[in-house]
Amino acid sequence: MGALTVWRFDSPKGADKAAEVLSVLAAGHLLGVHDAVTVSWVDGRPKPSTGRIAGRTGQDGSVTSLWGLLLGVIFFVPLVGAAVGAVSGTLSASLQDVGICDRFVHQVRDEVTPGTSALFVLAPAGVIDTIRDAFAADHPQLILALLSDEQDAAIRAVFAD
Incomplete structure (x- = not known):
C-alpha cells in the first residue's frame, strides 16, 4: 500500500528543511520515497510557491502530472473563481479515482496557509513512521x-494521460 503524506510546518522554510532530511535518508537508502514536492507560502503573498526535490527517482510524467493536478486543485483553482467550477469538479473526480478524496484536499487547503509550508511525499505506507521520526524535532x-x-x-495510469 502506498501513502500520499503531507507534512505541514509552521514556517515557510520548514518544508525545505524537511526536504533536505528526506533527501539524506533516501540517498542513504534508509527509506524509499517515490517522489516529493514542497509548498512554501510566505506571509503577504497571494499564493504559495512549489518546488520539486532534486534527484527523486519518481520523476516520470505520471507523477509530475499528479503533483500539478493535486497542487492546482488545492491551491490555485480556488483562487480562479466560479468560472472554472466544472473543470474543478472534473479534476476533483480524477483525484478521487486514485484515492485522494475531497476531504483530504479541503483539509490541506485549510491547514497550509500563508506563513506555513508543507512537504508532500509519495512513498510506501511502511516508511511513514521513519519519516515522522526524522521530522520529530520540527513537530510537523x-x-x-x-x-x-x-x-x-492507478496514479501512474490516470496521470500518464
Missing part, C-alpha cells in the same frame, strides 16, 4: 491519504 502536522495497491498503481 501529518495530513495523510493512504492508497490501496490498486489506487497506487
Whole structure:
C-alpha cells in the first residue's frame, strides 16, 4: 500500500528543511520515497510557491502530472473563481479515482496557509513512521491519504494521460 503524506510546518522554510532530511535518508537508502514536492507560502503573498526535490527517482510524467493536478486543485483553482467550477469538479473526480478524496484536499487547503509550508511525499505506507521520526524535532502536522495497491498503481495510469 502506498501513502500520499503531507507534512505541514509552521514556517515557510520548514518544508525545505524537511526536504533536505528526506533527501539524506533516501540517498542513504534508509527509506524509499517515490517522489516529493514542497509548498512554501510566505506571509503577504497571494499564493504559495512549489518546488520539486532534486534527484527523486519518481520523476516520470505520471507523477509530475499528479503533483500539478493535486497542487492546482488545492491551491490555485480556488483562487480562479466560479468560472472554472466544472473543470474543478472534473479534476476533483480524477483525484478521487486514485484515492485522494475531497476531504483530504479541503483539509490541506485549510491547514497550509500563508506563513506555513508543507512537504508532500509519495512513498510506501511502511516508511511513514521513519519519516515522522526524522521530522520529530520540527513537530510537523501529518495530513495523510493512504492508497490501496490498486489506487497506487492507478496514479501512474490516470496521470500518464
